[in-house]
Amino acid sequence: MTVGGKPAFFMIGGSMELDKNDIISTVSNYLIEENLELYDINIVNYPSVSKIEIYVYSSTNLDYKTIERLNHQIQRLLEEVNLEKGTYELIISSPGLERQLKTSRHYEISLNEYIKVKLIDPIDNQYSFQGTLINIENENIDLLVNEQIIKIDINNIKKARLDLIKFKEKIKN
Helix, strand or coil: CEECCEECEEEECCEEEECHHHHHHHHHHHHHHCCCEEEEEEEECCCCCCEEEEEEECCCCCCHHHHHHHHHHHHHHHHHCCCCCCCCEEEEECCCCCCECCCHHHHHCCCCCEEEEEEEEEECCEEEEEEEEEEEECCEEEEEECCEEEEEEHHHEEEEEECCHHHHHHHHC
């Protein structure tokens, strides 16, 4: 919630605290202006906030200078919402080569990539699959595993990430 364009604060036990969603929306809106995307955010020890880890997705490469610039700009934005510099650690990074897939959007940007999936409930008595993500539709993904298409409900996925095993094998040879 915002009041006069500024994030709303809530009184809890006599102290003012920033709503976690305000931190997320402030960062996300800024990244959109920069033609970037908030991939994930981890706010450690909320509501006291000891560390904020921000993972930024770009369809092009993120270089060191861009990450450094984002760090300074986001630090200023967080100061405007009363998170004082020096009271928490700010980490800005790309999601990494073997990034976790948590949302439908994560799967969308990982189409045609080789992924590893662990399930909550088994499919044909199997809890783990590795294959190429070939389709995402509604809340389902299609995974090509040994020339067979496995349809998986995203809500049945316990953990998923990009798997660079094929890339690593290519480098070894």
